[in-house]
Amino acid sequence: MAQNYSHNVLKRFLHYRQCLIQFQRHGFRKVFSYSLGKEAGASAEQVRKDFSLFGIKGSRRGGYDIDYLLNSINDIFKQNSERLVILVGIGNIGQALINYEGFKENNIHIVAGFDLDPSKYIKRFAIPVYPPDRIPEIVRQYGVKTAIIAVPEISGQVICDLLLSAGIKAILNFSPILLKVPDDVIVNYVNLRNELETLFFYL
């Protein structure tokens, strides 16, 4: 199921997309591997290699058609089907994600939140918030396959297990632990403390 493309190439594609949208806003219809690479922080060769890897074609001498590139990239990330997510842990990070407007633009919808703290159920968030034991029910209801974990370290694996038993197949994990998941489940880790801390190495 999980194709053998590296995580880095996937992230580059999303970065290409960001730049392509910029180019489009500036009125361009075509782009060269060199210009796109420069904008996205990659070499022209890498841009072409990446596109070639996914069978994305340009015109020699004419460059790549921006509309076509954007469609191709959107296909890779299933942008045209409904992309639903649930969010567990409505704390600092969880609320930042709920309030972020940019997800809607990209057809990503956080359909529900979950938290142990009952004060989160009444408060007025843009999404409904339920206790964690309702995860299986809501997952079934929406047919959602993707979840975000934004609970404290101590609860990370517990929530992960609950998500797995509910049928979740992809997890974005903000808690600073390695999650134990079966092979057919994909986990992407974001450790904000570590991302900040790596900077101090260079000082």
Added chain:
Amino acid sequence: MAQNYSHNVLKRFLHYRQCLIQFQRHGFRKVFSYSLGKEAGASAEQVRKDFSLFGIKGSRRGGYDIDYLLNSINDIFKQNSERLVILVGIGNIGQALINYEGFKENNIHIVAGFDLDPSKYIKRFAIPVYPPDRIPEIVRQYGVKTAIIAVPEISGQVICDLLLSAGIKAILNFSPILLKVPDDVIVNYVNLRNELETLFFYL
């Protein structure tokens, strides 16, 4: 300076540290490359290679001393000197970072925040918040070298330039753009939308 280590190896070290602290809490004093690797999601060989690369020694047959490992890792990331940061953009992400307690435990201190919106200046946050034009002054006052950018895409480069002119040398950037910086400045990128979106590739 020692700039020839890859970003991935640095992140692995921080992950090792997280696991070592766990081991320590469970009462262990020694650890084997195999156990640490298993906990941290790396192979035993990689653990040993990583340590070896930084001149970190264990005892053959006896494994690695956890205290010594933690001290070595803390040295790499200058944990024992004051690690100061400023934060530009007190929005969703910015506030999540301000409210996070875990930074203090690791001797990371967000000393001040900056925002265009005057409603953010009131003393409602754990740190003082100033208008961006006071960045140079505050940077000088604290001698801070590290900054977090959490402003909208459109303001990312403007703020970056201001930080650079104030003498900032390391940036954690949450805005989804490639920053133009001189060679002696290090930028680490966190693109939350992309981190979430890569998941949909695998579905």
Added chain:
DNA sequence: AAATATTTGTTCTTTTTTTCACAAAAAGAA
């Protein structure tokens, strides 16, 4: 229409990263 200039697509090369393999060290047993 032919010549020219430019850019893609892909193969070949180099570099980087990871894994393998095993000698050397050291703890524990005999």
Added chain:
DNA sequence: TTCTTTTTGTGAAAAAAAGAACAAATATTT
């Protein structure tokens, strides 16, 4: 002590990623 077992430390091998090079294609110019 000597032998055995386990684990490190590190070169050698393999795999993965990035970079260079260039023929093939195609706009543009002459």
